[in-house]
Amino acid sequence: MLSEKEFRRRISANLHFLRTCYGYTQQQIASLLGCERSTYTHLERGKTLLSVYHLYVLSEFYRLPPEAMWSDLQTMDISRLREKQGP
Numbered sequence: 001m002l003s004e005k006e007f008r009r010r011i012s013a014n015l016h017f018l019r020t021c022y023g024y025t026q027q028q029i030a031s032l033l034g035c036e037r038s039t040y041t042h043l044e045r046g047k048t049l050l051s052v053y054h055l056y057v058l059s060e061f062y063r064l065p066p067e068a069m070w071s072d073l074q075t076m077d078i079s080r081l082r083e084k085q086g087p
Helices: 004-021 026-033 037-044 052-062 066-070 078-085
Strands: none
Touching: 004 026, 004 037, 004 052, 004 066, 026 037, 026 052, 052 066
């Protein structure tokens, strides 16, 4: 089981990794989530934890299973994860 500190670290790293991997700005993702850019920045820095709803929205948006958000995405083949989710 992950500690809370490691859980936060992985989620924040994955938020940044996915956003930059797909070429989105913090403002674009914040708009998707319906929050201020500064709020999203706090999520990426691990100062705030994702709500379940935001986890759902981002999982759908990136077409990844929710548990991918706390996995070590930087060592995974994201395209294979996305294939499992369908179009």
